[in-house]
Every structure is written in C-alpha cells, then in structure tokens.
Amino acid sequence: MRILITGAAGFIGSTLAHRLLDRGDEVLGLDNLNDYYDVRLKQARLDRLAPRAGFSFVKAALEDGGALEAAFDAFRPQRVVNLAAQAGVRYSLENPRAYIDANIVGFLNVLEACRHKGVEHLVYASSSSVYGANRKLPFAVEDSVDHPVSLYAASKKANELMAHTYSHLFGLPTTGLRFFTVYGPWGRPDMALFLFTRKILAGEPIDVFNHGRHTRDFTYIDDIVEGVLRTLDRVPGPDPGFDPLQPTPASSTAPYRLYNIGNHAPVELLRYIELIEQATGRTARKNLLPLQPGDVPDTEAEVSALMRDVGYSPSTPVEVGIPRFVAWYRAYYGV
16 A cells, blocks of 8 residues: 655654555655754654665655645555654643644644545544543543643644544544553653663663652553554444444544554553663662643553454563663664
8 A cells, every 4th residue: 555654754653664664565754854852863763764665755744735735646645644743741831832733733734635635544643641631540532531731632632523523524534543652662752761761871860750650551662553553454434333322432423433552551650760770770860750730640541442443452561662672772872
C-alpha cells in the first residue's frame, strides 16, 4: 500500500515507517522538523530512513494546507497515519497557540485532504491526556473525557470529535488511538526516560514531580507500533451494535473507532527511576517536587477492545524496555 505518515521524523512516526517498509509498503513521510526538541535527533531518524527503498519525504507543516494537498496529489496515499502534532502537556501552558495551529488547524487540513483525495482509512494519534480530571482506573474509552486539564488534552479531544464529524458526514473511515506514555530507543528528549537518563549519566539532579508517587502506563515503542499497524490494516465500518439511546464514544453508526493503546501495567515513577539507575549503574540525585499543573497523578489503559478487534498484545515490560533505551542512548551519544 501507499501510506502517508505525518510526523515521520518523530519517535513513533519514524519507527512505524521502518515497520511499514519492512513489509513492503511505500511510505511518504511528512514533517516540519520544528525545534520543539533537538532537530538533530529528528534529522538522524530521517537519515536512517532516507536510503530505504520505498521511502520519500516532504518537509511541510500541517498548517500549510497547500503543501499538504500537493503531497497528497503527488503521492496519492491509500491510507494515512497522522502522528504530527504539537506535543507536550507542560509546553501548552507556555505556548497555547502552537497547539491550535498544529493540532486543530493542521488536523482539519488532514481531514479535508483525506476526504477529497479518496483515502481509505485515517488513523490518528489521540492521547491518554484526554482523561484529564477523571480518576476512575483503568481509563476506558467509554469514560467521560469532558474535563481536560491542559490545552494539549483539549486539542486531542477536539481531534476525536472532528474525526467523527468527517466519518459521519463524508463516510471517511477514521480510527483514533489514545497513546499512553510511549518510550524506547530513538525516543523524545522531553519525556521522563530521556531526561532522567541524560541527567543521571551526567551526575546532575533530576526533578521528580509528585514526589515520584504517580504512576504511568509506560508502553514500549515496538508494542505501540505493532498496535498501530494492526489498526491501520483494519478499516472500520459502522458499528451494528451502536445504540443511540446509550451511545458509547468508542464507536458509531459512522465508520469510526476509538481505542486506548497502552501496556495495561502501570508503574510508579520511583520504580521507573530505580530501573534507570540499574541500567546506567548510577544513583540518581532526586529533587522531589509537587505535581505539575496540567499533569494527572495516574494513568492506566483499558485495552480489551483493541485486543479483541485487532489482536493487540503488548509484551515488553519496563524491566526489558528501559535497559534497551539506555543501551541506545549510550551508543547514540557516546556516553
């Protein structure tokens, strides 16, 4: 198939591109290479993809509707995976307009291009952050997500609503995936694992919010990508069991689905740090701090629907995933 990946220089996008190329698909990557984090790391991910047969790349932002349309016209993708977004909860407190530009205006451009260019299936990234002030664990797609605690979360919930609208009005098959704390080799420098590893190896103190007592459903990159692949291959149709008198956010009379994608095994942050210490052979100096504004204390994904529908089965515990990341980090940075 011909598959367009937005955010192809990103952590998940670049890893997904390799997997699609491995199985013989043709991939067009699109990314604006913004400087939210180290552009050199994004370029290094692209450099690994560039020599591969079947891969091509366009530098463009989702907000640039003309550039996006031109990419669709030239490549004629059959399916699209939208992973490009302005990421990060904390940054949304400092630069809210970036989230409206990339995550709202940009996503609208993706929907319009998919609608008018006859795309068979749009898979797009949502986020566990949409659960916001919800404290019922594990988080299930049937739960209310009407109380976001960051603009990033609100923009991702908006994506789900926009996708449903296009599925309903235009019959565009869409599947949203609420990602839960993805980690692993080639990961994002703004995420806890990357930050902690860098500082621990440098002998610097680490900031540990909520005194390390919050839990996260840390999910290894290979498990995430396997779930995305399986979802991409399963084009949704209308749900014959959908009851408009008792509606669920997870499906619809339109060709629309929404899933959690996580490890379903939350880990306390202090345990996560302990595993980084073991992998690095260093002891962390911890600066214990209260919970950050916009953060939630705990996350846990209820993933039975994804397991049932596509055979999703995460298999990498943090005891395996963290040493793999630390080994990659040491090799990449030579430390």
